[in-house]
Amino acid sequence: MYQYQNFKISKTQLLYQLTRPLNVLRYAPDNNKVTQNGKLSLPESVLKESNMFVESINAVVHSLQYFFILPRIVLYLPIIKRYTQYIKGRDRWIRSNADYIIKSRREEISKTPIDQKLKSDILTMFLTVNTERDITERITDDLHDEPMSDKDVQRNFIELMGAGIDTSSNSLCFLVNFLENNPKAKQRMIEEIERVLGKDLNSSFVFEDLSKLEYVEAVIKECYWYRKPSFLLIKRNTPEVIEASRIRSIASLIFKKNSRPEVVGSYRWSKDTYFGLNFDGIQKQKSCWEDPEKFNPDQFMNNPDSKNKVYMFGGGLRICPGRNLAMIGLKATLVMLY
Ligand code: HEM
Numbered sequence: 001m002y003q004y005q006n007f008k009i010s011k012t013q014l015l016y017q018l019t020r021p022l023n024v025l026r027y028a029p030d031n032n033k034v035t036q037n038g039k040l041s042l043p044e045s046v047l048k049e050s051n052m053f054v055e056s057i058n059a060v061v062h063s064l065q066y067f068f069i070l071p072r073i074v075l076y077l078p079i080i081k082r083y084t085q086y087i088k089g090r091d092r093w094i095r096s097n098a099d100y101i102i103k104s105r106r107e108e109i110s111k112t113p114i115d116q117k118l119k120s121d122i123l124t125m126f127l128t129v130n131t132e133r134d135i136t137e138r139i140t141d142d143l144h145d146e147p148m149s150d151k152d153v154q155r156n157f158i159e160l161m162g163a164g165i166d167t168s169s170n171s172l173c174f175l176v177n178f179l180e181n182n183p184k185a186k187q188r189m190i191e192e193i194e195r196v197l198g199k200d201l202n203s204s205f206v207f208e209d210l211s212k213l214e215y216v217e218a219v220i221k222e223c224y225w226y227r228k229p230s231f232l233l234i235k236r237n238t239p240e241v242i243e244a245s246r247i248r249s250i251a252s253l254i255f256k257k258n259s260r261p262e263v264v265g266s267y268r269w270s271k272d273t274y275f276g277l278n279f280d281g282i283q284k285q286k287s288c289w290e291d292p293e294k295f296n297p298d299q300f301m302n303n304p305d306s307k308n309k310v311y312m313f314g315g316g317l318r319i320c321p322g323r324n325l326a327m328i329g330l331k332a333t334l335v336m337l338y
Helices: 013-019 028-033 044-069 078-111 122-128 150-180 183-197 207-211 214-226 230-236 239-245 304-308 323-337
Strands: 253-257 262-264 267-269 274-278
Touching (some): 044 078, 078 150, 150 323
Antiparallel strands (some): 262 267
8 A cells, every 4th residue: 555645746647646546566567558648557546546546545634733723612613623534534544554454464373373473464463463473583572572452553544644645746746857857867777777777668677676776766856855845846846846835745854852851052952952953054054065056966876874864754763663664765756656
């Protein structure tokens, strides 16, 4: 379940195809079958369910702020009430589908003979951790020795989906936008893809191939780092930036709380202070980057230091757990697109 959302950037027909709900990884072999009249070779029922899924997961993500900010009494005022009910409906839909998927997978696991290998994916990890069929190679510590309940799995499953969809699809839109506006970088990226994977469009690729795509990775990192906050985008008002400003931004400011008093920036901060980390600001520091406003993926080539200066996936204990999956997904999508 790895889908892209409705962005409607119309620059390339292919991107339009990707903005339709497309299970990129599962249907990877079908990718070359995108037809000229704009229809994907996926069953209508899959597309419909995908649309519903993406819409619902977005509503659930949105509901976190909605229910947190609005006082309870406001939620049920005449006009607002309809929206509240809509969000609750979508939330129920996601939860019941997650429960169904969890139940089916539990059954599948229990029917798999003990000597047969289980699927290696996140859901199976959740369902088997701290059981006799643990596929995580016992990653938990002594304090966490219980298997996860269905409720635990459901919450984690929904969090992963909520955190993994918009972030990936927004990144992809920025990427295509920047590549289309930087033909030299695009050409160099295509050359690398052809050098590593060959020119045959029907050939398949594996994880090891993707890890050789250094320039593609540099483009992904550079694109993220180059992004501008939306108020600047609106002010500049060029076709390039209008397109980008339509897209919801990926986390540029992240809050962290300290668990003990400490000194930061020569000030003493008490326990439980919230720190807003301005990643956008850090990533455009003139002291860290040569010409920080210029799109230049070379900043990441042969430069081991650079990886400590980008925070695309946050940092510390709560760093994005989906970062490797996201990088694979973005690389694989770029390979299939270009
Ligand atoms: C390009 C794609 C992605 C970007 C840019 C991104 C970025 C981020 C960032 C900046 C954070 C906050 C980290 C922090 O607080 O320091 C985060 C958290 C998180 N991400 Fe991602 N992410 C992406 C894809 C994914 C995917 C594919 C998944 C799951 C399949 C995922 C799951 C999560 C989860 C569960 C958290 C919360 C972690 C926690 O609070 O402990 N992300 N992500």
